[in-house]
Amino acid sequence: MRYFTVISILVFSLCFFRVTNAQTNISVTVKDSLTEYPFICVKENILSDSLNTMALFYEKLKILKSDTDTVRKVVNILHLGDSHIQAGFLSGQMMSRFQSDFGNAGRGLIVPLKLIKSNEPRDYAIRSTASWFGCRCVDRKNYPCPGLGGMAVATRDTSFFFDIATLSKTDSCNAFCSVTVFHHPRTSPLSVVSQKKGVNYYPTRWPFASRIELDTLVCNLHLKGQSMFGDTSIYYAMSLENRNSGILYHSSGINGSCYSHYVEAGQVLNQTAALTPDLIILSLGTNEAFGKCDQKDIYDQIDRVVSMLRDIHPGAVFLLTTPPECHRRVRRKGKKKYYYTYVTNTKVEKVAETIRRYAVGKGLACWDLFSISGGRGSAKSWVKYQLSARDRIHFNIKGYELQGNLLYDAIIKGYNDYVGK
Template sequence: MKINLLITGLILCMGFAISSIASNTGKDVKSFTKAKPSPEINDKHKVAVPVAHEVPVTSTYRFVKKDENKIVDNDSTMSAFFEALYTLKAEAKDSTDVLSVVHIGDSHIQAGYLTGRVMRNFQHEFGNAGRGLVVPLKLARTNEPNDYFITSTNQWKGGRLIQKNRTLPVGVGGIGVETQSKAVNFTLRMGEKNGTGYEFNQITVFSDEKAPVLDSEVAIDSVSNVTTDYSFAYKLRLDTLTDSIRLKGSCNTASSNPLYYGFSLENGSSGVLYHSIGINGAHYADYVNSYAFKQTQVLAPKLIIISLGTNEAFGRNLKETVLKYQIDETISKIKQENPNSLLLITTPPECYIKKRVNKKVIYEPNAKVAKVRDVLIDYAKEKGIAYWDLYEVTGGKGSCKNWYSSKLMSRDRIHFTQDGYQLQGDLLYNALISGYNEYVANRNRLQ
């Protein structure tokens, strides 16, 4: 009898304990075992430390060097960026802050797969302030990311910063589009699937100062030249969020110049804006003589990430001294136009080069990528700029064979598949979050 009572009591106690756990967590017992780790506690102040979580990266690709996946920042230049993330995280409910990042690059960036992944990871963790910069790339007759559409009934002439003899000035997105029509129109629309969650109620228009001012058929309150210091940008404000809008304008004078560069879409919420600027075939030197860096001032980036170097590795006569000069010229221009922005340089991943041997096409790893990588790292160390060594993280020398055999590279063996770019985006995000969490730990240890 006593044994039965004892067993009954133990069962009741266990049931009460399990019930208490489920009640306190707001989850059932099964989900409790899979819950994310709780925020760390600062014992000194007894407050939650706003750590962030890295995204899971599959262990299938063993050639990826996860142990090397870090931001190298010997001078702690990234601290201000991490502090801004900390503020967003700590004051999530009450914050009105927007943290802006600009990511500049070549075709690896233009496709939007890599940067789109980083953007969505950041916004999931720190808040979504909007889609950010969208550029009329298709109107300039080149490819566009798949989460937005910019269309028009006008006929447009396009210019890109890689053109030796540019037919048009190029702006914030690395392109410019111009029409001869007197009545101008654009339709901005987020993709039904890939653009979900990016409704907007604020539009920053980048254009020539003589371009017709655009307005909307549905905008109740439009404000021109909100940023009065910049003649090339103004904002339109809408009363409600929308995922599409038709903009129109008219040439009222003979001097009107319907030349446009892009749009930035925001939703008025606190969080991260991640702006992507990528042009197929771009080199460091291509960005110098453009309005791109000057116009990024409007975006007020806390961090500018530069991902260039692949196209330099295909030059016939790659000279390290010349490349270093071109890198320095570009970085200096960025600093001149954005003196308050932090910088992060990334190295290019290894890729193949196509050759003909005995009238037969063969592919072999492009050894010049490693040379470009070395110049970039030496420059970053010399100038005290943080860098992320994607070349090494992806596996280093010979890694392109693994990426291609794993179907992470495209058929041209230079670019990557969507899965490949998204994996690289996760790796970049995790490297930044690892640095952030280390900063948070040190920050609270010193308090």
């Protein structure tokens, strides 16, 4: 009888362990469409992480996935980059898959890029009838000084309005009930116009951020701002949350940016303190391949950005990504006239090698998109399979979403290995 009882307990324990482990494990769904692209090195689509630095992030995902507590838990991801990230297609696919598997804690960071006539991701809108001027971290002028999001918008109007909304291709929107507004410390906080009741205003521990809390979930909000004594009002970005447990995926990219731009605009990095990221993804390098910097300069600039972020976020995990191969447009002399053609930008491979070398030397995780996307000569394949944009530097929606799926699968492969131990 005692023997039977012991065996029963062991069998029950083993079954319980398997069920529990299965609940926290997420199978990797490699998109069937990848079979259409033979140039992609799917087997190489893993993170290089010799010191297992991603384990800290994986543990937070595991707790988030398996937790049944009613206390809100949020895992924050910050993805900084250039135009590949500003468009929002790659990072949007990452956000969608993370939140589908681990829960949706909100839209996260939104940046008023259209107010300075730049492009925004398609899943939100920030509109205003005020007269705005601004500055990006890549601009030579330095007023207003760029902040979180890599830019700043400013107005001298004494009274002005913002309309913010989350957008969706479906009938449902990414609703929110908490808005953190990032602004110059001397700029007055915004107030809600569309609702009189169920609205609360709170300061934060950071002088450049204020918070608005609503009693109900909304898809759009009408905000009013006022300047004091005719001062210039300066805003950087907003963060939208829904008070649910899950993933907050903050992405921020600026067209034309390099590592050096983030170094020079130190306030951009300093203000990321308010986002408290658990994972920081750095996706830069394409613009370096069109500049005059040598590999040593690029290595040093990467180190300065990582060092600055490490000082601000000592507990964060870092993931560096390499840029994919691209083309550059060149002018050639024909028999009768000049013509333009495209050639491989060979400097991209050197930049990718520098990023890999830095990650290995500093013990950071790295996702080598250059190699995974096909390596040397692969830019022609991305054009052939209609994944590139017309300029052959950027990609179309399909191309960026493919890259987002690849990066997510690489991260989740590591997560599955971690929880399966």
